[in-house]
Amino acid sequence: MTAQTLPTPPFRDPQLPPAKRIDDLLQRLTLDEKVALLHQFAPAVDRLRIAAFRTGQEALHGVAWMGPATVFPQAVGLGATWNEDLVRRVGEAVSTEVRAMRALDDRVGLNVWAPTVNLLRHPLWGRNEEGYSEDPKLTSAIATAYTRGLRGDHPTYWRTAPVLKHWLAHNNETGRDVTSSSVRPRVLHEYDLRAFRETVEAGAVAGVMPAYNLVNGRPNHVSPYLSEHLRTWTDEHLMVCSDASAPSNLVDSEHYFDTHEEATAAAIRAGVDSFTDHGTDGTKIVERIQGALVQGLLSADDIDEAVRRQLSVRFRLAEFDPEQDPYADAKDFDTPAHRDLAQEAAEQAVVLLKNEGGLLPLSGDTRIAVVGLLADECKLDWYSGALIHRSTPLEGVNDRFGAERVTFAEGVDRVRLKALSTGAYLSVPEAADATDEVRGAEGALDPALLAGRTDLPPLTTDPAGTDLALIDWGEGALTFRAPDGRYLSVAEDGYIRAAADQPGGWVVQEIFRLEPSESHENGHLLKHPGTGRYVTVAADGVKVADENDANPEVFELIVTEPGEEAVTRAAAAADVVVVVAGNDPHINGRETEDRPGLALPAHQERLLRAARAANPNTALVLVSAYPYALDHADLPAVLWTAHGGQAAGTALARVLAGDVSPAGRLPQTWYASDADLPDLLDYDVIGARQTYLYFEGTPLFPFGHGLSYADFAYENLNVLAGGGPDEGELTVSFTVTNTSGVSADEVAQLYVRAVAPSVPRPRRELLGHRRVTLAPGASTELTFRLPLSALEFWDVAHGRWHLEPGAYELLIGASSEDIRLRTTVDVEGDPIAPRPVLERGLDAADFDEQRGTEIVDRAKESGDAVTPTGGASGGTGELVFRNCDFGPAATELTVEVAGEGSVEFSLIGGPVLATLTLDQPTGDPDDPYTYTALRAGIEAAGVHDVHLKLRGPLRLARVGFSG
Structure with missing residues (x-):
């Protein structure tokens, strides 16, 4: 044969x-x-004719790292659309481009690492741009839509295979x-697991x-x-x-x-x-x-x-059935439909935070000053593809209103750097333009092909020097731009060249920091964080110093034109000022780098104040990957959008002009100050009262907030208790009417609040939402079918989901705080039973309240224990367990502990009943998992709240009782 x-x-x-x-x-x-x-x-595996396979193709908001592709808004911007249908279509477009690109380049993988479903619990997280929302329900809805688009609709074969990031907390x-997130069971089940679970259960x-x-x-x-x-x-x-x-x-x-x-x-x-x-x-x-x-x-x-x-x-993925592959001939790439979708997504992601006095929308004959560091930028992030097309806010406004009606001032300081050792100034030598050499498909520019070049001449010094644009991103992070538009960058050979189209890369070689010189009153050292070295002037050019160079150059920074002056001139000559501020996604808040605070960078704050002082008709547009805290009292209009991809500027201009009524909604709380934030490493959203679910302060802007150019009325709330597979369902319906003369989208939101819960529950919790388009005067009836299981909480006393009987308030409105309709329903359920501690004991991590503790691993394979915070030195921590039923009598207490220290047992309101002490460590310092049982006699009967005090570097795994 x-x-x-x-x-x-x-x-x-x-x-x-x-x-x-x-x-x-x-x-x-x-x-x-x-x-x-x-x-x-x-x-x-050649003998079986099996091809090589690669897991992992980044596709968070477009095909990344593989060259030119359609770039959609950042994930947090897609979350701000609150629109599953739109996000599903974005997923379809991205996966179609994955397939089309793979047909030309087999390095492009079909196993896509997207979306990121980590909840945006803390706004200082450096990767805030990658998530969808702080709310698990909204996150899972958007993530499910994106994965369905990525997967495709064939019953057997998948267009791409999505992998969710990043499991867990x-x-x-x-x-x-190296850090550990202490996540108690209620937070684990009700918050962190939930976004993953609902997306996985959806089947894509x-x-x-x-x-x-x-x-x-x-x-x-x-x-x-x-x-x-x-x-x-x-x-x-x-x-x-x-x-x-x-x-x-x-x-x-x-x-x-x-x-x-x-x-x-x-x-x-x-x-x-x-x-x-x-x-x-x-x-x-x-x-x-x-x-x-x-x-x-x-x-x-x-x-x-x-x-x-x-x-x-x-x-x-049909790898073994190529003849059956329904996606084998996918060729759609950078199509008109994809370009339109990128613009639609960018438009829907714009959130109007404030609009007083009718400043927006702008009329067509308005003279507009467009100012700010982001005004003429279309920023990419670490997970973007290379731009084929781009639109900055300035370009968008020019196109929409006419360039003759628009003035521009970036607001950067123009500076020269004087080397004090010679009195000469840094100078950018003339070089043949290299940009055209690195343009790919349809002229797309790949910044990576510019940054790191060593064939361009390095900076020198001369008596005249070169005026540089100094861009201050805050927290001491500076970038310098040459007159030809390229950023100063350090290549592998250590020399500094004007060689980067934008700051970027895993290690950003375009960032510098000025440090005061101890030897010169007005002098500064120029440090390059990417290498950790200082800038020096050598005979053959300007470079970063060698490791053993103890004499870096001292520079005097001479400001030839402050950025505020240009902003003031432009603002004073305009009818309306649009200040475009925000962040560069590669600087001060990105993968590997959390933000230190919520404030807008000081230089951008000065530009904003200069514009406002020169012209009261000032609108602030924040283009950023995360929220800010800012004083907006004297600003008539404020908008926010995530970095919106290739169509960001066009989309923004259409919103400013009223061609599109804004309908984006905040996917996370915007806090008023850093004082409102918990510690970055405090993952207990319940105990620390985090996110809109539990936050008890007054936010700058609440979760779900977003204004419109239209007005909407909410009416005819109706709630029916009915059947379903488990005979447990609520049907909620109401009518939304556009009462204005403007066609617009509205995002109706449904929340719930347990009126008198026996355990801490959310102040309000999103159960559903719907984004609808309504013509002037039009109405629509929205209906939500809610399983009663949506009202359950995780019962730590019994280790299961529990529906508590009682009153639940249903809240319907335009944000978590803008409630238009409300009603209360009474729900039947099972009363909370006391903890059966004689039968089940107490797992230490199943506490109701804690202070000064963290959850750690009971063993390497599985299980939890609790230890006082403080590491090996130990400390003092407290645990509270509510409603513990000791039956007719408990006479003995047993604790399973490891390490050394003591456990003090009492009933709240009563004296200490037992103190159990480990005088000697149960294992060596490298083995914290050697447990022992300590016993003591007690007298307890009936139902009580239990208080445990832990002292020293011990791990408490479990508490048992016997009669």
Whole structure:
């Protein structure tokens, strides 16, 4: 029999069930071949005609890192649309471009790492731009829409395979690979798991990516929650892809395991199926897995399970059925439809925060001054593709209102830098323009091809020097721009050149900082944070100093024109001023860097005040990846939009002109000051009263807020209690009417509040929303069908969801604070039973209240314990457990503890009944998991609140009682 007549193996038969096909392929692969598949860059298996496969293609708001592509608004901007249909269509367009680009470049992967569903709990998180909302319901709705678009609508084959990021409770970049998020069970179930769960249950998710951080003392890459929760939510195989270098972090930075073999084995047993580590080189991971197999830390069955989940995704992508692939001929790329969609998304993402005195919309004959650092910028972020088209606010306003009616002032300071060692000034030498050499498809500019160039001449010094634009981004971060528009940048050879189209890259080589000189009163050292070195002037050009250079150059900064002067001139000559402020997504708040505070950078604040002083008709447009705190009392109009991609400027201009009535809504609370914020590492949204769900202060702008050029009336609220699969459902309906003469969108929002809960519940909680378009005078009836399970909370006393009986207030309106209709319904449920402590005891992490404690890992594999904050030195912490039923009598107390210290037991309102002390550590300092049981006699009967005081570096796992 010749090779041409060999029968088709079962794994290539599309008529067979996927499980049988995977079984067949698994038994054909050798163990070595299976092991090799577990690296991100899985090699080909030539003997079976199986191609190489790569997990991971960034596609957060467009195809990223693969060159020109359609760039949609940042994820937080898509969240601000509150529009699932729109976001689904964006997902479709992105995945279609993935397919089209893959047809030309096989480096483009079909396993896309998007969306990010981390909740925007804390606005200082550096990656705020990547999430959708602080609310789990809204986040899951938007994420589900995006994954459905990415997946496609074919019943068998997927256009792309989405992976959700980043599992779990991940909202800090500061120490992100070593910090632990203390997440108690109620927060875990009601908040952090919820966004993931509802999106996975919707059926368009191929997998998840664990986050860098630890949760309750245990790295996410060995989290038991992957099996205990994630994989119970769907019958589909879910592939878990590690984050980059995170497997090595288990040993190298976290020191959670002693050897990489042990760490890799633990990750695979926990459920990690693809290892993103050491770039394209899979040999290290293969060696570690093989070593774990030899040491008996892994079995062949463990490898099979991981490979099975990977293969399931590859089969869904039609890799083994190319003739059946419905997306094989996808060619749509940068189409007119995609361009229109990018503009529609940018328009819908604009949020009108304030509009007093009718300043907006602007009339067509208005003379407009467009000013500010973002006025003529179209900024990209780390997960953007390269722009094919772009529109800045200035360009958009020019196009819409006519350039002859528009004046512009960027507001940057014009400066010269004088080298005090010679008296000469920094000078940018003339160079042949290199921009055209690095333009790709349709003239798209790839900044990465400019930054880092070494073929351009470096800066020099001369008596005249060059006026540079100094852009002050706040927190000491400065960028300098040459007259030809290029930014000063440090290349690998250390020389400084005007070589970057924009600041960018993993390490931003365009940022500099001025530090006062101790030797010269008006002198400054110029430091380059990317290299950690100071700038010096050498005979062959200006560069960063060598490591052993102890004499960096001292510069005098001479301001030749303050930016405020240009802004004042432009503002004074205009009818209306539009100040465009905000951030550069690569500076002061980005991946690896959290923000220090909410304030608008001082230089931009000065520009805003200069414009307002010169012209009271000033509108502030914030273009940013995150919220700000600002004093807007004397500003008649304020708008916010995330960085809106390629059509940002056109979209903004259409909103300013009234061509589009703004209808974006804030996806997170805007706080009035830093004092309103909890610590960045405090993940207890309930105890710390975080997000709109629990925040008791007055926000600058509330969750769900957004104004319109139209007016809407809410009427005819009707609530029916009815059936459903479980005979437990509420049907809520009401009418929304556009009472104005302007066609516009409205975002109706439905919230709930438990009137008299027995445990802390949200002040109000989003249950549903709908974005609708209404012509002048038009009405629509909106109906929401709500399962009563939506009113449940996680009952820590019994470890289950619980529907508490009583009154629930339904709140309908235009934001979480702008409530137009309300009614109260009485819901039947089960009364909260006391904790049956004689039967169940108390798991330490199931507290109702705490002070000065954190949750840590009870053991490396699973389980939680509680310890006082303070690390190895220990401290004092307190736990409260409400409504503990001791029955007729409890006479003995048992605590399971490790380490050393004491546990003090009392009933609230009564004396200390027992103090149990560990005089000697239960294990050595490197083994905190050796537990022992301590016992003491007590007398307790009936129902009481329990108070425990923990002292010292101990771990409390459990408290038991007997009669």
